[in-house]
Amino acid sequence: MLAVLGVLLPAPNARAVANAAAAATESPDATRAAMLQMRLGGNAVDAAVTAALVAGVTNPTSSGIGGGGFALVWTAADQKAFLLDFRETAPQAVDAAAFDQRPLPAHRQGVLVGVPGEVRGLYELHRKFGKRAWADVVKPAQEAATKGFQVARHLAGSLASAGDKLKVDPGLASVFYPGGKAALLGRRITNPKLGNTLALIAQQGPQAFYEGAVAADLVEATRANGGALTLSELKAYQPLERTPLSFEWEGKRIFTMPLPSAGGLMLAQTLAMFGSEELKKYGYQSGAYQHMLAEAMRAAIADRMRYLGDPAFQKVDFKALLAPKRLAARRRSMSLDRTHGMPRFGLEEHGTHHLTLLDKDGNMVALTTTVNRLFGAKFTAPQSGVVLNDQLDDFTSAEDVKPFGLKQSPNRARPGARPLSSMTPTIVTYRGRAILGLGGSGGSTIPTNVTQMLLAQLVFGRTPEQALADRRFYIPTKRAYILLEQGSAKELREDLEWRGEIVGDMTYSGTAVQMVSVQDGRVLAGADKRKHGLALAY
Ligand code: GLY
Secondary structure (H helix, E strand, C coil), X not given: CCEECCEECCCCCCEECCCCCEXXXXXHHHHHHHHHHHHCCCCHHHHHHHHHHHHHHXXXXXXXXXXEEEEEEEECCCCEEEEEEECCXXXXXXXXXXXXXXXXXXXXXXXXXXXXXXXXXXXXXXXXXXXXXXHHHHHHHHHHHHHCEECCHHHHHHHHHHHHHHHCCHHHHHHHCHHHCCCCCCCXXXXXXXXXXXXXXXXXXXXXXXXXXXXXXXXXXXXXXXXXXXXXXXXHCCCEEECCEEEEXXXXXXXXXXXXXXXXXXXXXXHHCCCHHHHHHHCCCCHHHHHHHHHXXXXXXXXXXXXXXXXXXXXXXXXXXXXXXXXXXXXXXXXXXXXXXXXXXXXXXXXXXXXXXXXXXXXXXXXXXXXXXXCCCCCECXXXXXXXXXXXXXXXXXXHHHHHCCCCCCCCCCCCCCCCECCCCEXXXXXXXXXXXXXXXXXXXXXXXXXXXXXXXXXXXXCHHHHHHCCCEECCCCCCCEEECCCCCHHHHHHHHHCCCCEEECCCCCCCEEEEEEECCEEEEECCHHHCCEEEEC
8 A cells, every 4th residue: 555645546456464454435535545654553433434424425326525424333342342323313394105106207206305324324333433523534625625536437437328417417527527528527517515514514513514504505405306304304313322233143243233224133144044054055155155155135125125224213123033943944944956036126226335344453333324326316515515305205105015915014104204214334243353344335235245245254264355256146137036136157147047047147236245344453444346236455
């Protein structure tokens, strides 16, 4: 790793010596800013906050201050896991009926805007754990917006493909479509309005976002697009500390996301079905391996659809869902030569950005942040330059739970509820040290991707770089039981078909996992090339 004039130069997805710092994100600018923050004396939380804010500027397709997320923090000194939920909430006047009429037209996308949690969430993380001054951790994002940044590969691709949907918003058009054309890879662009908003947040803290002129701008823009956000709801927004879902697996302790995400439960249920010896016997990436995992994942998805929702509104018995007897019965129903039908569950390209950070003291952060779909609600607040989320689209319609025998979803739109997420920030510890941090983007495919990457490392010893380069499978789609990535072997497809799987092709590459691990005394970081991320370690 080279530092020249304070600028960290890119290195290949990196490996380094023990006690190294590492960052893996979907945005090369965010990774560099995170590493610099740690070079300047910041810890993994300072770096995570900086990276999330920078990513919101340079990669606004996926996340930003108009969105929200979850952060899992491992503190090495006291060997504790801390979890913060800063997900968006539905406004009190949410139009619940509209959720059964989706897709909504462009002028009603405001219905899907939840009260953004990102700024209060990042501020709270920094207040609790940060070492550097708040203004210093915000500054890199502010400077990226004001002084400009180069359009990276993922943003360039998204702008080119989504042009017609995005250009209708004057704010998006003026920043990302100079002269009416999508900004190309490598073009330098600025976002001065967002830069001003970040400058206010740097100076005044979160109230600069949740009250006053910026808040009024967010409310007006959302209401102009049919939404119900109010000033008082913005002012009242609070992130929530939650107890991580935690369990032992094969001698390791795994900390992951509880409700309001389904991701942790899906990971825990899948792992509970297998021991590493059985998985090794199947063989890494074999048809048997993929089929058995896919069966466990489909069952977990069915549980998600039947039972999960915001725990403040929906009684969910996690203990019962994870009961060994129940899972053992499920395991007995699975076999190598038979496939269970697929629950109906959409698969659609999503925004969302996962970041994994490790500092030299062994503190680790797994943070997933999102505006939901690409560019969220696809409109900006005109004065503040903030892209509004469409996170409430994660509420489930009545139609989607019909195949499960339900009239209404446990994850239906309700005033004040946080929609069920798939985000799965996860940290694995061994003998009191964080040895693996990971998470992903990609909507409903996150938990199944995170599970595959976790097993690749813990069972088969794949490094992050190797694991992320391996072809994965995806579940589910409307027409197939399992999807394979391009280039998967013909023999694998035939093997899966023999087991009763209906095999389809994965047609987009929008699901990305970011990993940092400590293996044999070395720190290894891997960023997923599916979204052109960058991992660095020094
Ligand atoms: N909106 C993506 C997620 O929360 O899973």
